[in-house]
Amino acid sequence: MAAETPAAPETGAHGLPNGGGRRDGVWLAVLWVILSVICCLIVYFVWGPHLPPGDASSSAASQQFDIKVLGVIATPVVVGVLLYFGWALTFWRQKAGDETDAPPIHGNPKLAATWITVTGATVLCLAAFGTYELIVPAGAGAGEGPQPIWKPAGTVTASDTSWAPGGKNILQVQVIGQQWAWTYRYPQFGGFETTQLELPVNEPVQFNVTSLDVIHSFWVYQLGVKADANPGVNNVAYTTPTSTGSITVRCDELCGIWHGAMYDYGKVVTASQFMTWAHSTETQLASVTKLLPTYALTYDPTTIANLGKVNTELGLTGAGGGYYNPADPEQP
Amino acid sequence: MSLPARVTTLVIAFLAVVAGGIFVSLHFIGAQPPTENYTPYASGGEVNVTMMTTAQSTVGQKPDWVTYFIQNPATKQWVHTTYFAVPENTTVNMTILGYDGCTPLRNPVWGRVTGTAGSVENVSYFNGKTYSAPVNISTFNTYANCSVQHTFSIPGLGVSVPIASVTTLQENNNLCGTSPCDTANGDANSPHTVVKFSFKTPNGSGNYTWQCFIPCGLGYVDGNGGPMATLGYMMGQLEVQA
């Protein structure tokens, strides 16, 4: 009865592990350090370079680095807990016929304090690391919304109407999601709209992602870019592809029946190949581009300038479905 | 009432309710439109399938839903269904009569003809009196010209064909008042398009969902609900039989 004082039940007479536990502790610590070092080295150096999403762009590389570092931090935790549980199950089992209880250890304030300090410090370091890794690689490929605050170093949005490789002006690509396909619009090349995504290598790219209907998510796996396509919102993401090749675009947010089939493939090519492709496509699609709505960061599919008549007379719209009567006030 | 009698009554009542529930469920779920089987009508590695689009489905419970009809190969009657079966490894010659008006479409993707022989469709316009000379079209400008009404797309086979529309805004999108638009209803001579194309079915049996991808579901946000998501209307199933 005296062993427990209500004020501090954890600091009773039996509060500390007895001497017999010290050997277990030393063994566990030594094994843990050795195993952790081995596993961390394997994770970082052997597994690390193959971790997703690869290093085909600046943002992909930064994500791969983050996953690598987090892997190295997670490994000792996993190793430690599994080792401890394994150890406990091996050595601290009930002996046959032993119906007695184990030593009444209620707690160890010093150990608890150490535990809290260590986990707390680790977590704060992780948050600091994550923040740094978010800001420096220009948002790490995640969609930053209409007002991006982390931009690729050394780039400016100098011109919305022209672009040439090697300059400071950033290449803009508009990504438009619609149930259930992606189209890409290149405002700096006359604003043509195509289903083919092509990007120049080693040039910073600004994706302006938007949607005409429901929420989609633009995920270029190899480039480490992911940005939700929201109706009526421009979501900006940056990256710099660093190697040429094929890239996969998938929709990453459930957008209805054919979500599973909403994917296509693009490619990263050299700057000169890109310029050739862009100029020829611009010429080829010129007649269509002329009739498209003027380039804007978002589109309202319910207003179609040169078919306004359709709108008012039939209640029929570009993708509006006429759910809300055209006579309804547009702004509440 | 004695306890066994009570238990028996309750169990019987319970079973009756369960049976009723199952019956209602099966009735609902099992209310699948019939399948038009074209397999026996294939010859020489080809089969001819005829379908129709209409702006409404006055034959069904959803009179305002746009819908496809399929012609029964034997009786030539129009059947309100979107299920049809064709043999494997066969060229399917599709004829689609488009009796719906146009739907403007912001997205140019669905204006392309893909997966058909020559990646083209053959279109003839009927203005109520005469047929225009058939032309082969591979790309429509769906946004500016309001030139298509629906698509016939089988994602699993890579087939996507926009159904050309007579661009008749003044005449509303109801080119015929009752469905199907046939002689019996006096609507066969309404303005419409005749769209022809052919595609090849794969080897081996399988079911392929096909549907219209142009957001034409009037009364649904962004036009992609209702008939667009319902088998028997703007969505259907192609059964390839081995």
Added chain:
Amino acid sequence: MTDVIVSQPIQTKPPRPWWLQPGWHTALIGAIAGYALGHWLGNFIGSGYQQVATSDDNDFAIVLGYCFLVLGWLIGLGVFTDLFRQMLGRPINGQNGHRNGGLAKYFQYTLDHKVVGIQYLVGMLVYFFTGGLFAIAIRTELLSPTYHVLSATGYLEVVGEHGTMMMMMTSVVVGPFGNYIVPLMIGSKRVAFPRLEALSFWLTPCAYVILLSAILFGGFPTGWTGYAPLSIQGGEGMDAYAFAFGLMGISIIAAGFNMVCTVICYRAPGMRWSRLPMFVWSMLTTGFLLVLAAPVLVGGMYMILTDRTAQTAFFVNQLGGSSYLYEDLFWFFGHPEVYILALPGFGIVSEILPVFTRKPLFGYKVGAAGMFGVAVLSFFVWQHHLFDSGLDPDMRPLFMLTTELISIPTGFIYLVAMGTLWKAKIRLKTPMLFALGMYINFLFGGITGVFLSDVPADTTAHGSFFVMAHFHYTIMGGLIFAFFGGVYYWLPKLMGVTLNERLGKINFWAMFITFNSTFMPLFAVGMAGQPRRVFEYAANLQTLNDWVSISAFALGGSLLIFIFNFVMSTVVWRERAPQNPWQARGLEWQLPSPPPAENFEHIPVILSGPYEYGDPTALPVADLHPPAGVIGGALAGTASGEPATGVEA
């Protein structure tokens, strides 16, 4: 099951014939009549709407049908009977509400918390296995990257039903164990709000049927998250989703209120906060989360329904609404929801661990603090679900920090577990196996959560199968393993019969191996670029996906072992459970199995904590027959806490 002594209802008139008395059969009649009435009313109202006329879809009829269905169901059950009797000045029914002993009381609206607990146990198992069947269907479709067993719509139907069914199973622990065990653990004869408690259960069958009825309307395309505007666009099945989920929200609010008030107000004398069993701590924190988070869900679902019926356009951009509003509302509920599912698991394993290690719980206060820390922090992390959504990026470092902070209190739970295992005398019975399995599974779930909290790493993992594997590790691997551990641990108390130990061990090992074999590869699948909820995936991922599917079928098989064991042990073998099969110190184990109708003959006086194993000087946990006058009355909760300390001294 032994018959419980039923207090006789006070009747002034002879009772009505049995088939006119409220029960599930009258409830069913009420529900059917209610749906018909509501549907008619909806058609009447909706027929004047232009939108209804153009779309041929009258959501009013469906939603009002469901409203009146629930109302009719509750009236038929007799939920309002006492209310009206009281208003009319007539005597109300007896304390328990149910009139029958035996099995019949399990089919009635009853105020006996032990009956509600059993009802919940069976109900939640039905939810779990129904959801599991949908999971099997999903994995069948994913056997091939291109060949489709289900159609595109059918696949989404199944995905949505699976996710929503499982997420509506929120009260899987609060319901059965919270309602049944908590009063026993705190030395109370009753719960605080038996009517709320019973209501919370009787809404779950409604929610179950309504959610499944979505299939009749072609399902819903949004998955369990119901993102607008897709959920506004979807067909009539969407109404079933929003209504069922919102209804479950109301149910868990009621359950949460009852739990919080019971724990705070109905503790026996001497049951200080420092002696509260860890499971009760977990129920208290979960209760707070339910009460605070679920109203946001109900609000969100209500807004979906009004958007779909009255065209309020909360979530439609063109008319000034915002799809972000829904995302924020949903995840403001959704993230606490995740901890609503995790905390009860922590509680159960913390309860099992001391019994089977024969040691006091290590760092009791740290454990309780951990639960509270998790509960509080869970309200400040929701935007980590929206890292790529385009919401203000300035907030990302903050939400990254708060999310990572959660790993500190979660770490407490592991400190408690590892400290308790130190120099223990582990008895590897089935409940202990499940508890240890929970710790190992949750370790992987928790660690991968750190990857998801880091924005750059999340940009790859977000929305992929990695996330899917992560939360299945925390919920299935964590909560469900703990729940099964709880079933094996407490069923002797709940039903008075013991589950077969050998089958239990087979069940555990089969489940543990197949579970890990199912979900471990999914981390890789997600990292390799497979988004969630797709029916087509890259061909090079087929090997892994097939492995996962086959493992999932085996996992389903391992659950069949549980069903077999459960049914055979409780119905056929019926091996009588001793009062205290695990030699546990917990107060609930000091009662007969199953406990008598009134739980305690007298309100006990708690003398020491529940985990004083190995301490020869420790007092017994409670005095079940305190000397007359010690408490000055037989009602717990009304007794002041003062005499208790006097007794102990």
